[in-house]
Amino acid sequence: MMENVSGLSLEFLVHPGETIKEVLENKNMSQEELAIRTEYSPKHISEVVRGKKDISAVFANKLEYALGIPANFWMNLQNNYDKEVFEINALNNIGEEELNILNDLKDVVKFCEDKNIIECNSNREITVLNMRKFLNLNNLCSIQNLPIQQVAFRGSKAKPVNIYVLYAWQKLCEYYTDKININNNCNIEKLKTKFSDIKETMFLSANDMVAKLKKIFAECGIAFTVVKHFAGAPVQGFIQKRNNKVILCMTIRQSFSDIFWFTLFHEISHLITDDFVDQYIDYRFTESEEENTADNFAKNMLINQRDYENFIKTNDFSYNAVKKFAKSQKVLPGIVIGRIQKDNNNYSLLNSYREKYKWSHT
Incomplete structure (x- = not known):
């Protein structure tokens, strides 16, 4: 037998x-x-x-x-x-190589099982089959030959990138955005009129904020969601044009409000400048002219540069002063604190006042 x-x-x-x-x-x-x-x-x-x-x-x-x-x-x-x-x-036909890849994907597998994306099974070979189906592959080893590999290794010397985890995270982005009904084509000009509405959501709870953002982006023809971050996929965001649909996904990193909002407007910049073709994976460690442009856009959208420079000249970095300035910019105090910390390379300054979102994860 x-x-x-x-x-x-x-x-x-x-x-x-x-x-x-x-x-x-x-x-x-x-x-x-x-x-x-x-x-x-x-x-x-x-x-x-x-x-x-x-x-x-x-x-x-x-x-x-x-x-x-x-x-x-x-x-x-x-x-x-x-x-x-x-x-x-x-x-x-499942060999040791695929089982080893399953080890790399253990956190993703657990997440998928917990969310009922794949069937929970103690048999590792059956779990391989379940992941093959979810990832749309006949063999997990094929991931290393897909275009995602070329993108992943662009910055792998600076941060450890696991191409299997990165590909799985991308599929999770597609899985969740496929559930979002978008009736309009992507409208960047309309998106530009929504910046104030987008910023206002930062004062909501994490779940309400994401729900509101999904609605705003959907009105602009963009499927938006926030997807859990996994070690091995050091990404800030993921933008993709697929089947006449534009999707924008972000990872959940550290939960700090300033990181989330800087990242969000950073990704919006890529949408506005259209500096990607069909697929763009934004790494935390990538440096380029496009990334610098996106960084500057995010900083200026959150805090007016001239107002910020005048505030810095006061040399008053007490929490009350920061809170007052943040209110004038219509942002959370943590947004200002994060900016000061980065500019001065002092990450202990008022750090306890940086807001942290409590995520339920997609």
């Missing part, structure tokens, strides 16, 4: 021919009589009953007339059998 690692074997599967045999016995009909009624040879009937031949669409229709059982019943039997054969053969 040819068993695979999970203990399953093709010998345990019931071929549709077995059902034909049972029906013939119940009807007290011989295979020879069935051959006459279907106009197939006795040899053909025998081979189907013994599982040597499959039930074709033509033969299924013949069986409907001969046995009074609908053709779709026989076709469903055959389709289910074929699927089970494929699954068992797939299990037999």
